[in-house]
Amino acid sequence: DGGITQSPKYLFRKEGQNVTLSCEQNLNHDAMYWYRQDPGQGLRLIYYSQIVNDFQKGDIAEGYSVSREKKESFPLTVTSAQKNPTAFYLCASIPPSPNTGELFFGEGSRLTVL
């Protein structure tokens, strides 16, 4: 069953701790994205990667880091430098060109800082 798998679904963190959110896809998509979603706001782009071993900052990259060692995997680390990390995080991917721009999303990970 093809798709994007995010884990964990729920995560609690103490202040000062780094946490890593997993995103795995078996769609053979090259480009992958991380978005942050806050109540009453749209999705904001954190980081994206168009190919393996390459990634670019999005609009709100401060306090986050990523890696793209494999095509299938694009983990996001929320570092202690992120001042307000409590949010819903969505991973997405997009098919190879030519594509319409439609994003395929995972189920999301909800991070709560205690």
Next chain:
Amino acid sequence: GENVEQHPSTLSVQEGDSAVIKCTYSDSASNYFPWYKQELGKRPQLIIDIRSNVGEKKDQRIAVTLNKTAKHFSLHITETQPEDSAVYFCAANPRMVTNAGKSTFGDGTTLTVKP
């Protein structure tokens, strides 16, 4: 960069009525406008999209219209049903295919359909 504004932020309708959600965008180079539906706690899913060479597109009870001159596009849902209750996001996508995934999203509209 692109800026997308979406209105209203909340919308409540009676079952069977129509619902209209409007978005404006700022970058005239944007050429792809998707609409995503997100049910509570779930992933956003594409429900309909339109390209800038088309003025209107329909899919059963859902339609999207685009006014490229005025830089606005709208989602129309007819004969609403309780299962239409969700958050709806509009987005605008840049012309460059290398940036195809860098959609700019509106803030979302929470639609409630009352039985």
